Amino acid sequence: MIINRYLNREILTPLATICVILVIIFAGYSVTRYLPDAANGLMTGQTVLALVFLKILIALEVLIPITLFFSVISVLGRMHAESEIIAMEACGLNERTLLFAALRISLIVAVLVAGLSLYARPWAYEKSYWLKADAKANFDFSRLKAGSFHEIGKSNLVVFLEKIDTHRKRAEGVFVQQQNDTKRKITRAKEAWQEIDPVTEKKVIVLRDGYHYELAEDGSKTKFFRFKKFSLPLVPKEIDSIGYRRKAASTMSLAASSDPADKAEFQWRISTGFSAVLLGLLAVPLCRTAPRQGKHSKTFLAVIVFAVYYNMTVVAKTWMEQGVVGSFPGIWWPHILFAILLLILLKRSNSSVSL
Secondary structure: OHHHHHHHHHHHHHHHHHHHHHHHHHHHHHHHHHHHHHOOOOOOOOHHHHHHHHHHHHHHHHHHHHHHHHHHHHHHHHHHHHHHHHHHHHOOOHHHHHHHHHHHHHHHHHHHHHHHHHHHHHHHHHHHHHHHHHHOOOHHHHHOOOOOEEEEEOOEEEEEEEEEEEOOOOEEEEEEEEOOOEEEEEEEEEEEEEEEOOOOOOEEEEEEEEEEEEOOOOOEEEEEEEEEEEEEEEEOOOOOOOOOOHHHHOHHHHOOOHHHHHHHHHHHHHHHHHHHHHHHHHHHHHHHOOOOOOOOOHHHHHHHHHHHHHHHHHHHHHHOOOOOOOOOOOHHHHHHHHHHHHHHHHHEEEEOOOO
């Protein structure tokens, strides 16, 4: 039917446009998060680009349903405002035409989002964890910038360099702090460089002509000595494992797990496709406006509705992870509530009456 092709084109065009815009905005935000590490020498530019790509892939499961929701709102809102819906009524069409058009596109989007959530998202998380672990493991002392404090790892190693000799690949005026729960180690040296220990094959910072202090956190004892040459071990070059990361775990392993947090992650993944369909259909009754009321008159309402819906799903997931709610209703209660809202809105719109 011509009207179906027309509706499909009208919805898909802004869907693609808005999605690209959101991806560009999100990519810019992600770049700003990693650029300081690249500027300070903690990551290479290639690693930053890879992490940004993976972040975008992870975010698509949320960005695409958002785009679908606002695309349907904007297109059908315009059609109501410009009296195109009245023209459709004159042709004998009813609201089911709009609902089925939104449903067809929503189902296609749901399949795409489900695939991203069930398979692409955990893969992207796993790759990003490996990239970050590799960046820490392959930390290169010679890439650090002078004049800034650099935190390596989870803030357990802090390095400050006054000056860097790029030709010799050595730093001058070096301050290094290592800290754990029991003691703090502070080293001050005239110069330092990075080497690979031939015995342990671990990276070490070699410091020359300086002082080393070891301070107990409870103030019970202090050690101090001067050195001509001193080595501080870093992390192993090879990373054997990133450990268990729930967001990187396979969907099948999560399905077999009895841990509440694993169950919450599993339910989140299988709910994303349902969310896409629900948002696509919910946009149909929400976009209804009177002729000449303005095609963007319902945009603010749509923003509020989506914000409430998304935050409720996040809260539901958190509650399930913390054991506040069980596997049922789990994270499904916000979806159920909004499905009921959809039925109420459709009933109030009197869908059996011609447009």
